[in-house]
Amino acid sequence: MHILYQIFVDPFMQMVHAPDLLMQTLWDGLVGGVLYSLIALGFVLIFKASGVFNFAQGIMVVFAALTLVGLHEHGIPAFVALGLTVLVMLVLAFAVERLMLRPLVNQSEIILFMATFGLTYFLIGFGQLVFGGNPKVMIAQDLYLPSGAIEWKGNFGFVSLQKIDIAAVIIASIMVAVLAVFFQRTRIGRALRAVADSHQAALSVGISLEQIWVIVWFAAGVVALTTGIMWGARSEVSFSLQIIALKALPVLILGGFTSIPGAIVGGLIIGIGEKLGEFYWGPLLGGGIENWLAYVIALGFLVFRPQGLFGEKIIERI
Amino acid sequence: MLYREVGQYKSNYAADMAVFPILQDRIGIIVILLIAYVVFPLIGNNFLLNTILIPFLIFSLAAIGLNLLTGYTGLLSLGTGAFMGVGAYACLKLTTIFPHVNILVWILVSGFFSSAIGVLFGLPSLRIKGFYLAVATLAAQFFLEWCFIRIPWLYNNSVSGAIEVPLRTFIGIPITGPTATSTTRYFAVLTIVVLMTWVASNIVHGRIGRMWMSVRDMDLAAELIGIRLFRAKLLAFAVSSFYCGVAGAMMVFLWYGGAEAEVFAIDQSFLVLFMVIIGGLGTLIGSFFGSALIYILPIGLRLIPANFGVPIRPAAAEQLTFVIVGALIIVFLVVEPNGLARLWQIGKQKLRVWPFPY
Numbered sequence: 193m194h195i196l197y198q199i200f201v202d203p204f205m206q207m208v209h210a211p212d213l214l215m216q217t218l219w220d221g222l223v224g225g226v227l228y229s230l231i232a233l234g235f236v237l238i239f240k241a242s243g244v245f246n247f248a249q250g251i252m253v254v255f256a257a258l259t260l261v262g263l264h265e266h267g268i269p270a271f272v273a274l275g276l277t278v279l280v281m282l283v284l285a286f287a288v289e290r291l292m293l294r295p296l297v298n299q300s301e302i303i304l305f306m307a308t309f310g311l312t313y314f315l316i317g318f319g320q321l322v323f324g325g326n327p328k329v330m331i332a333q334d335l336y337l338p339s340g341a342i343e344w345k346g347n348f349g350f351v352s353l354q355k356i357d358i359a360a361v362i363i364a365s366i367m368v369a370v371l372a373v374f375f376q377r378t379r380i381g382r383a384l385r386a387v388a389d390s391h392q393a394a395l396s397v398g399i400s401l402e403q404i405w406v407i408v409w410f411a412a413g414v415v416a417l418t419t420g421i422m423w424g425a426r427s428e429v430s431f432s433l434q435i436i437a438l439k440a441l442p443v444l445i446l447g448g449f450t451s452i453p454g455a456i457v458g459g460l461i462i463g464i465g466e467k468l469g470e471f472y473w474g475p476l477l478g479g480g481i482e483n484w485l486a487y488v489i490a491l492g493f494l495v496f497r498p499q500g501l502f503g504e505k506i507i508e509r510i
Numbered sequence: 511m512l513y514r515e516v517g518q519y520k521s522n523y524a525a526d527m528a529v530f531p532i533l534q535d536r537i538g539i540i541v542i543l544l545i546a547y548v549v550f551p552l553i554g555n556n557f558l559l560n561t562i563l564i565p566f567l568i569f570s571l572a573a574i575g576l577n578l579l580t581g582y583t584g585l586l587s588l589g590t591g592a593f594m595g596v597g598a599y600a601c602l603k604l605t606t607i608f609p610h611v612n613i614l615v616w617i618l619v620s621g622f623f624s625s626a627i628g629v630l631f632g633l634p635s636l637r638i639k640g641f642y643l644a645v646a647t648l649a650a651q652f653f654l655e656w657c658f659i660r661i662p663w664l665y666n667n668s669v670s671g672a673i674e675v676p677l678r679t680f681i682g683i684p685i686t687g688p689t690a691t692s693t694t695r696y697f698a699v700l701t702i703v704v705l706m707t708w709v710a711s712n713i714v715h716g717r718i719g720r721m722w723m724s725v726r727d728m729d730l731a732a733e734l735i736g737i738r739l740f741r742a743k744l745l746a747f748a749v750s751s752f753y754c755g756v757a758g759a760m761m762v763f764l765w766y767g768g769a770e771a772e773v774f775a776i777d778q779s780f781l782v783l784f785m786v787i788i789g790g791l792g793t794l795i796g797s798f799f800g801s802a803l804i805y806i807l808p809i810g811l812r813l814i815p816a817n818f819g820v821p822i823r824p825a826a827a828e829q830l831t832f833v834i835v836g837a838l839i840i841v842f843l844v845v846e847p848n849g850l851a852r853l854w855q856i857g858k859q860k861l862r863v864w865p866f867p868y
Binding site: 301 | 580586634637638639640641642645646648649652653655656659660730776780783784787788791825826829830831832833834835836837838839840843844847
């Protein structure tokens with residue numbers, strides 16, 4: 193009885209009695225979720241356009257942030273370094289397309305997946321070789337990102353909001369909006385959607401797959417850079433980010449591999465769910481459940497909807 | 511020239527079904543076993559046995575395990591590291607509770623515990639496919655890893671939180687623990703790996719193997735011709751986890767001699783997956799090739815600068831290894847997406863007709 197009480201009643205009692213703590217947990221979860229969403233967004237962009245499950249998205253986040261900080265350390269002004277980093281991501285997109293995707297075209301999914309593993313290893317080694325493996329501090333001030341916290345007082349108590357978190361949420365929303373407009377309104381966006389629908393049909397109406405792939409990998413690179421800046425400003429730029437980036441995977445299965453709204457909603461569900469779980473139910477199990485809770489939540493959803501919340505319905509034919 | 515089956519007629523069904531139908535293959539396998547059992551222990555120093563051969567064999571076994579699941583049944587799993595961990599921890603508990611039973615028995619039995627856990631986490635595979643399943647197996651990976659750290663009973667409440675391998679003997683010779691020599695451990699590992707590879711080869715060549723392969727090629731069609739997917743998939747998870755569990759138990763008891771939960775982290779899962787794919791999906795020999803390449807290549811790369819007197823910082827050498835291995839993975843996939851086993855097959859085919867082009 194006691195254990196049932198602790199699982200089903202006590203956490204909710206706590207939530208009601210201390211609404212400010214609940215709000216704080218929800219906010220923390222929301223911010224974490226936004227960052228998961230951003231990584232998942234990079235995955236979805238690439239998966240939609242090229243059918244590649246890009247394992248390297250996590251390391252691309254680290255690599256982009258590292259390039260930015262590393263260039264700044266060499267005395268390049270912050271915004272010039274930002275521009276150069278974008279250029280580096282463009283070069284990376286070209287290189288990936290030319291050296292990896294093009295020779296491997298029409299191979300099975302798992303082979304392409306494996307190739308992105310190779311890319312991950314390559315970027316880990318290359319990033320460390322060029323910029324060093326030590327954790328670095330993100331150049332938040334030089335990029336005019338706010339720091340410090342504001343306290344939001346309501347009739348339930350007060351919640352402390354980090355300014356960088358607010359900035360992260362706003363920038364993420366802007367980026368999603370820009371991407372949405374880009375996909376819906378521009379010529380390239382239409383081409384991207386065509387490729388996502390069917391490679392062959394897109395080819396037959398004269399869309400260049402190679403070009404689209406470069407654009408998509410570049411877009412994913414820019415998303416990675418933004419994520420890297422935000423995440424780096426919250427903690428630091430280090431290779432341990434890459435493990436956290438694995439959290440984007442349950443977000444993906446929750447949202448479906450092909451849905452951008454799915455990536456965002458999934459990210460928020462996972463972010464908030466794991467913070468709530470850790471805070472209210474974690475102590476029952478001895479803590480640290482944050483590491484696997486996300487996967488179990490996703491697994492639970494999957495059993496009922498095998499294609500994710502927003503994924504396209506899977507139709508199988510013989 | 512070297513390699514031709516001319517004149518070797520199969521006159522009964524047993525010969526037709528033999529694993530090595532060609533005489534040269536049989537000679538080859540005997541030579542390999544002789545080298546493994548006689549030559550290596552004679553000429554091998556501690557470094558060769560302990561740093562190269564034992565890990566190579568253990569990783570090969572893990573790769574065979576994953577290959578049965580991913581290569582033969584088409585179910586992608588990223589939980590290999592955790593299933594290896596289950597084997598290791600089960601073996602530790604078993605030998606602690608029943609210290610008088612031979613440790614080799616427990617190493618094999620611990621595979622069954624891994625099997626049970628594998629089946630449990632394999633249940634979602636009935637509804638989920640492809641990469642969705644891969645992420646689902648990540649749940650197993652992270653949950654089990656958390657268990658290995660948070661449940662002190664599993665590592666006998668030791669202060670360090672690590673597995674401490676006790677001394678166990680077999681007919682008076684220490685096999686595990688600090689006093690066991692690398693030669694005895696090598697023989698133990700080699701024997702287990704050879705036996706289990708032989709069993710695996712029989713499984714995949716028989717009815718079960720064909721059942722798995724039909725599920726891999728198209729599970730819907732397989733169901734229509736009367737294969738029970740439920741059984742086939744869960745059996746694949748069970749057998750695969752068994753192999754991984756035994757590999758994990760051997761890894762801790764016969765190689766490391768003590769390990770923390772980090773050994774069974776997600777990196778280990780990825781490493782084994784590398785081996786399977788680089789070696790060749792759906793081939794047993796590929797598991798050995800993949801294990802050799804992925805495990806031994808970095809060691810070789812680290813030795814090269816030291817032996818040629820190139821001054822390089824150890825950290826830089828490590829990073830360079832990452833770059834080279836990453837690039838090589840891509841190069842290998844571009845050159846031969848079907849893995850090293852396919853290259854081997856092509857090589858054999860070429861040898862058959864040599865010196866003629868075709």
